[in-house]
Amino acid sequence: MSRDNLPAKYVNPKEDENYYQxxxxxxxxxxxxxxxxxxxxxxxxxxxxxxxxxLNSYMDSGGMVQQSAKNANVSRFTVRYWNDNDKLFNQxxxxxxxxxxxxxxxxxxxxxxxxxxxxxxxxxxxxxxxRKYSDNLLMxxxxxxxxxxxxxxxTNIGIAGEDITITFKEPEDQG
Numbered sequence: 376m377s378r379d380n381l382p383a384k385y386v387n388p389k390e391d392e393n394y395y396q397x398x399x400x401x402x403x404x405x406x407x408x409x410x411x412x413x414x415x416x417x418x419x420x421x422x423x424x425x426x427x428x429x430l431n432s433y434m435d436s437g438g439m440v441q442q443s444a445k446n447a448n449v450s451r452f453t454v455r456y457w458n459d460n461d462k463l464f465n466q467x468x469x470x471x472x473x474x475x476x477x478x479x480x481x482x483x484x485x486x487x488x489x490x491x492x493x494x495x496x497x498x499x500x501x502x503x504x505x506r507k508y509s510d511n512l513l514m515x516x517x518x519x520x521x522x523x524x525x526x527x528x529x530t531n532i533g534i535a536g537e538d539i540t541i542t543f544k545e546p547e548d549q550g
């Protein structure tokens with residue numbers, strides 16, 4: 376989803392040059408064409424604007440549904456209703472989630488492998504910067520990519536009303 380040229384506030388559709396972008400929720404033409412009416416429906420247009428504001432806020436907030444709904448002036452239950460009953464919104468929401476995960480993965484790599492600059496202060500004045508790395512973020516990524524780095528694998532099974540937990544551990548390398 377491209378957030379370029381998408382509204383951050385409500386706009387009258389007759390004054391909006393991004394009319395198609397609003398109705399399509401920023402989705403590609405081949406996905407959205409069936410959802411864009413030929414004539415302006417003010418109620419539908421206002422709903423799409425709220426959905427876009429929600430989606431943009433969702434991306435900007437790191438996936439905070441409650442805050443994003445508040446920014447769009449709707450409840451989180453409205454968002455759930457849209458997700459369950461509006462196919463185009465559902466697709467745009469799933470795309471936003473995928474894009475957000477990708478952004479977060481990029482940040483994990485950046486902080487873990489390339490580091491980030493942290494200012495160094497002496498007597499209240501910034502004297503320089505030092506590059507810091509996040510070993511924890513890199514380890515989480517490594518555990519995702521190579522399961523043998525995971526601490527343990529657990530499976531919960533319920534038999535005749537009782538819960539049983541089975542833990543699998545990778546064998547120690549005796550090499």
